[in-house]
Every structure is written in C-alpha cells, then in structure tokens.
Amino acid sequence: xxxxxxxxxxxxxxxxxxxxxxxxxxxxxxxxxxxxxxxxxxxxxxxxxxxxxxxxxxxxxxxxxxxxxxxxxxxxxxxxxxxxxxxxxxxxxxxxxxxxxxxxxxxxxxx
Amino acid sequence: xxxxxxxxxxxxxxxxxxxxxxxxxxxxxxxxxxxxxxxxxxxxxxxxxxxxxxxxxxxxxxxxxxxxxxxxxxxxxxxxxxxxxxxxxxxxxxxxxxxxxxxxxxxxxxxxx
Numbered sequence: 001x002x003x004x005x006x007x008x009x010x011x012x013x014x015x016x017x018x019x020x021x022x023x024x025x026x027x028x029x030x031x032x033x034x035x036x037x038x039x040x041x042x043x044x045x046x047x048x049x050x051x052x053x054x055x056x057x058x059x060x061x062x063x064x065x066x067x068x069x070x071x072x073x074x075x076x077x078x079x080x081x082x083x084x085x086x087x088x089x090x091x092x093x094x095x096x097x098x099x100x101x102x103x104x105x106x107x108x109x110x111x
Numbered sequence: 112x113x114x115x116x117x118x119x120x121x122x123x124x125x126x127x128x129x130x131x132x133x134x135x136x137x138x139x140x141x142x143x144x145x146x147x148x149x150x151x152x153x154x155x156x157x158x159x160x161x162x163x164x165x166x167x168x169x170x171x172x173x174x175x176x177x178x179x180x181x182x183x184x185x186x187x188x189x190x191x192x193x194x195x196x197x198x199x200x201x202x203x204x205x206x207x208x209x210x211x212x213x214x215x216x217x218x219x220x221x222x223x224x
Contacts, residue, residue: 004154031210033211033212035214040120040216040217041216042117042201042214042215042216042217043155043201043203043214044214045211045212045213048210048211050210058211059213090154090155092155094210096210097143097162097205097210099157099160100145100157100203100212102154102155102156103154104153104154105154
C-alpha cells in the first residue's frame with residue numbers, strides 16, 4: 001500500500017524556535033509538496049520539489065524553507081517559528097499527472 | 112487571476128437525501144479537476160478526477176462529478192448520503208502542464224439522522 005509518512009502528528013514549539021517537519025514517501029515519486037491547511041482557507045501550497053535538490057516556491061513560502069536531499073524525503077523548515085505559523089501541515093507526493101497522495105498531517109502549535 | 116472557488120462553507124443534509132457540492136474554477140483552459148475528502152482526523156483521500164473525455168466522472172463511495180465548461184463548474188454529487196459521508200470536501204485544480212494542485216477553501220458536510 002502506498003504511503004506518505006509525516007514523522008510528527010502533533011508538535012508544540014515556542015516562538016523563535018527552529019522547527020523541522022519530516023515527510024517520507026515510499027512510492028518513488030518525483031514530485032513532493034508541502035501545504036498548510038487553515039479553516040476557511042483550504043490548502044495553500046508552501047513549497048514543492050520535482051526532483052532531488054530541486055525546489056520551487058509555492059503560494060506562501062515566506063517564513064519557510066525546504067530540503068530534499070533524497071528522493072523519498074522532503075523536509076519543511078521553519079527557521080524561527082512564529083504564532084501565525086500555528087497550523088496543520090500536509091505533505092503530499094505524486095508522479096507526473098498522477099494522483100496526489102497525502103500524509104496524515106502534522107499539527108503545529110507555536111506558543 | 113486563476114482561482115478555484117467552493118461557494119458553500121457548510122452544508123447540512125439528512126441521511127438518505129441527495130448531496131451536491133459546488134466548485135467553480137477560473138482558468139484559461141479547462142484544467143485537470145479533482146475532488147478530495149477529508150474525514151475527521153484523517154488525511155485527504157481522492158474521490159475522483161477529470162483529465163479529459165467524458166464530462167461525467169464516476170468516483171469512489173458512490174460519488175460522481177460533472178464538468179460544465181460553459182459554467183466553469185465541476186460539481187460533486189451523491190444521490191443518497193450516508194452518515195459516514197460527514198467530512199470536509201475539497202475541490203482542486205491542476206493547470207495543464209503544471210504538477211501543482213490548487214485547492215478550494217473546502218465545504219464541510221454534516222449529515223443528520
């Protein structure tokens with residue numbers, strides 16, 4: 001069964017902390033994505049990657065960075081967490097025009 | 112500007128009644144179109160997708176969607192809802208030759224007994 005795994009389901013961090021959200025997919029997909037989900041706003045694309053070491057900004061990249069050192073792993077980094085980054089973060093992967101597969105999400109609270 | 116809109120934030124429907132969720136898109140050419148469902152505490156699951164061909168698309172769990180190019184709409188329907196259909200539903204679009212999906216704000220469906 002295909003799987004996108006996000007390492008942390010729930011995190012609580014303090015303002016100014018550096019936060020790492022990890023995502024691993026086992027489908028050998030080229031494309032990986034990070035979205036954030038907020039009530040009333042749906043899913044908004046933060047960053048995506050179409051190959052190892054390649055990344056492109058999505059619609060809301062400010063305050064975030066990403067790393068893709070291996071094909072199966074795509075990390076989202078909050079260099080200095082702020083309260084307005086409290087949200088649900090969803091990782092996803094796909095191959096070409098295929099289906100987008102999602103992880104179960106990481107709920108981050110920044111105090 | 113390119114966009115995808117779900118006009119209804121919340122819909123309440125009785126079990127056994129029909130359901131229709133609206134989705135409108137604004138793109139130059141008809142994009143690829145998707146409907147996803149997110150049950151409480153769960154990840155997003157693909158219900159159905161349209162790439163080309165027949166404008167009436169069948170999906171899982173008894174859902175279907177119809178593309179109407181003249182109205183730039185891709186509405187999701189189910190003839191008889193079950194209590195397990197209570198969830199949040201997202202319409203998404205992928206412009207041609209672009210692997211990124213853009214999502215609507217979502218519609219929450221409540222099913223009453």
